[in-house]
Amino acid sequence: MEFYFAPMEGITSYTYRNLHHRFFGGVEKYYTPFLSPSAENGLSTRELKDVLPENNGEIRPVPQLLVNHPEGFLKGARLLRDLGYREINLNLGCPSGTVTAKKKGSGLLMYPEELDALLDRIFSDPMVTGGEILVSVKTRIGKNSPEEWPQLMEIYNQYPIYELTIHPRIQKDFYKNHPDLEVFSSALEASKNPVVCNGDIFTAADYRRFREQFPAVERIMLGRGLIMDPELGEKLLKIEAEETGMDRVCKRTEDGPDLARLRQFHDALFEAYGELMSGDRNVLFRMKELWAHMIVQFPHSPKLEKRIKKSTRLSEYTEAVNELFKEAGHGL
Ligand SMILES: Cc1cc2nc3c(=O)[nH]c(=O)nc-3n(C[C@H](O)[C@H](O)[C@H](O)COP(=O)(O)O)c2cc1C
Numbered sequence: 001m002e003f004y005f006a007p008m009e010g011i012t013s014y015t016y017r018n019l020h021h022r023f024f025g026g027v028e029k030y031y032t033p034f035l036s037p038s039a040e041n042g043l044s045t046r047e048l049k050d051v052l053p054e055n056n057g058e059i060r061p062v063p064q065l066l067v068n069h070p071e072g073f074l075k076g077a078r079l080l081r082d083l084g085y086r087e088i089n090l091n092l093g094c095p096s097g098t099v100t101a102k103k104k105g106s107g108l109l110m111y112p113e114e115l116d117a118l119l120d121r122i123f124s125d126p127m128v129t130g131g132e133i134l135v136s137v138k139t140r141i142g143k144n145s146p147e148e149w150p151q152l153m154e155i156y157n158q159y160p161i162y163e164l165t166i167h168p169r170i171q172k173d174f175y176k177n178h179p180d181l182e183v184f185s186s187a188l189e190a191s192k193n194p195v196v197c198n199g200d201i202f203t204a205a206d207y208r209r210f211r212e213q214f215p216a217v218e219r220i221m222l223g224r225g226l227i228m229d230p231e232l233g234e235k236l237l238k239i240e241a242e243e244t245g246m247d248r249v250c251k252r253t254e255d256g257p258d259l260a261r262l263r264q265f266h267d268a269l270f271e272a273y274g275e276l277m278s279g280d281r282n283v284l285f286r287m288k289e290l291w292a293h294m295i296v297q298f299p300h301s302p303k304l305e306k307r308i309k310k311s312t313r314l315s316e317y318t319e320a321v322n323e324l325f326k327e328a329g330h331g332l
Helices: 013-021 045-051 068-083 107-112 110-121 148-156 181-190 203-211 222-227 232-244 259-276 278-297 301-310 314-328
Strands: 002-005 028-036 060-065 087-092 134-142 165-168 195-198 221-222
Touching: 002 087, 013 028, 013 045, 013 259, 028 181, 045 259, 060 068, 068 087, 068 110, 068 222, 087 107, 107 110, 107 134, 107 148, 110 148, 134 148, 134 181, 148 165, 148 181, 165 181, 181 195, 203 232, 203 278, 221 232, 222 232, 222 278, 259 278, 259 314, 278 314
Parallel strands: 002 028, 002 221, 028 060, 060 087, 087 134, 134 165, 165 195, 195 221
Antiparallel strands: none
8 A cells, every 4th residue: 555645735835745754654655735837937936946856855746736727737747847757746626616716626527528628638748648747636526516427537537647536525525524435436446547545534443444445445645634643654554564464664663642753743843934934923824724633633622722723922832832742741
C-alpha cells in the first residue's frame, strides 16, 4: 500500500510539507494545494514559491492545477515541466462555491462535454503524448448526484490518466455525509486507470475496515487524518509491515502518540511561519487552522481549545499550547 498526502489549501504549503517529511515518515507523495494558472501569465508569484525546487528540499511534490480551460493547464504544465516536475494533477473535486461557479473543480463535473473537451486537449498535447509529463486527476463522483458518475467514469476511461484519485462524495456534500463506497466499488471495477482512494480514513481502525472491504486498493490519499495525526502514515505502514512481513522505513514504530515529536514538529512550524509571515495574526491563523484538526489527539479540554482559538498574541497562544501538551502528559 502507498499513502499520499492530500492537497490542502491553507495547510499543506511547502513549509508544512517539508517539516512533515522531516519529522514523520509513511508518505510516498505530497500534493500541493491547488494552483490556478492563467493562460496568459502562468502562475502567480505566491504559487510559484510553493513549487520552486529550492523551497521543496528533497521532496518533489505533485503540483495540482485548478483550471477550466486547457490553455491554463498547458501553460502551467510547461512551466512546471521546466522546473523538473513530471506528474501534474488536475483538480476536479474542489466543492467551494466560488470555484464551482467558474466551472472549475467539481463545478466542471456538471458539464461532461466541456470536461471531455478539456481532457481531450490536454491528453493530445505533445508534452503529454510524448511522455514528458504524466497527468493524474482528482475527482468527486458528481456535482449534484452520484448518478452523474457512470458518465464521468466513461469519460475518464477514454484517457490514459496516470492515477485517478476518487473522493466518493458529490460537490453538494462538501465534507458532510459519508463517502459513497458503493460508487467507489463500481469505479474500482470499471476504471481502466489506476485508482487512488480518498476520504475519511482518519485512524488505523478506519484503515483496517477499508482494507477488508477493498483488498484490491493499492493507493490511498490521506487528508484530514494526517493533519489530525501526522504519524498516521507511519501507523498504517506498520500495520502493512505486520500483516505482509514486509518492512518499510518507519521513522518510529511504537504505539501511542509521540508527544515529544509532535511538539517539536509544532514548534518548528510555528517558528517557520513566524519567519515567513508578517504579523502575528497571519501566523496564528495558520496555527489555528491546524489545531482545528490536531485537537482530537489531546484530552478533551474545551477551555484550552477556546484559549487557542481566541488567542490574538503569540504569547497567549504559546501558553495555551504549553498547557495542552502538559495535560496530555508531555513535559511532566
Ligand atoms: C482545508 C482543506 C483544504 C483543501 N484543499 C484542497 C486542494 O487544494 N485541492 C484538492 O484537490 N482538495 C483539497 N481538499 C480536499 C482534500 O484533498 C481531500 O480530498 C478531502 O479532505 C477528503 O479527504 P480526507 O477525508 O482524507 O480529509 C481540501 C480539504 C480541506 C479540508
